[in-house]
Amino acid sequence: MNILGLVLFAMVFGVALRKLGPEGEELIRFFNSFNEATMVLVSWIMWYVPIGIMFLVGSKIVEMEDVVLLVTSLGKYIFASILGHVIHGGIVLPLIYFGLTRKNPFSFLSGLITPFTTAFATCSSSATLPSMMKCIEENNGVDKRISRFILPIGATVNMDGAAIFQCVAAVFIAQLNNTELNAGQIFTILVTATASSVGAAGIPAGGIITIAIILEAIGLPTNDLSLMLAVDWIVDRTTTVVNVEGDALGAGILHHINQREMKKEKMELEEVRVEAVANNKSEEETSPLVTHQSLPSPPANCEVLDSTESIL
Secondary structure, X not given: OOHHHHHHHHHHHHHHHHHHOHHHHHHHHHHHHHHHHHHHHHHHHHOOHHHHHHHHHHHHHHHOOOHHHHHHHHHHHHHHHHHHHHHHHHHHHHHHHHHHHOOOHHHHHHHHHHHHHXXXXXXXXXXXXXXXXXXXXXXXXXXXXHHHHHHHHHHHHOOHHHHHHHHHHHHHHHHHOOOOOOHHHHHHHHHHHHHHHHOOOOOOOOHHHHHHHHHHHHOOOOOOHHHHHHHHHXXXXXXXXXXXXXXXXXXXXXXXXXXXXXXXXXHHHHHHHHHHHHHHHHHHHHOOXXXXXXXXXXXXXXXXXXXXXXXX
């Protein structure tokens, strides 16, 4: 099944529906309702997931000849995923923020301890959204118009932490099945993980479904996803923290750019105002409509009258 082509078609089809305007709104509402109904079904299924995971993992353990090797491999997978999140969230994202704003990123992140704690505890970007909006506006001074526009979009679109762990999971499953990945398959993993993580749901274990898309794209079996479900509750916590950190830094960068542009426009307006005042003064001095009237000299008759009065 051509999963990558299906994802690309869905993106282009969504753009075409938006271009239709009012005629495409009905179909968009249908897909939105279908997505909400699917999320409700998933929430029902999540209540029975622990029981299902127990049997799935049990069957995998029975099939494995070396259980110690399986546990060691899962430990390496968890370590690699968390290490990738630490590098991305602790080095890459702060460097991007510093490069674009020339400000200390860690002082900006220090005001967001509460939403980071919420993200680590709930494993949900959507559940972290209210506290993130409050802290980024009150503690970091980000404009409400920016935070309330960027953060809701980022909670759905910006899933860089999910893309990292999905790539690691795909490579782990390939190694578990003794499959060597060529350059084309690795490129397919990168593109598919990036594209599929854009529409991932901001709920716990929301990225597991997209791993199945990646595995189908590179031709690997999806039976080993049960192993991912067994340890996803650990990896998903750092994944969510990196996701919300990217949203917050994106809002901070946009706020900085907005402030810089506003200052530039203000300076330009002041320069135009000074030039306008100077031009008005010069026009008043050199305008031909302005005539400088001199006081008239007294007539000669007045001088004669004054002299006769003095003689008298």
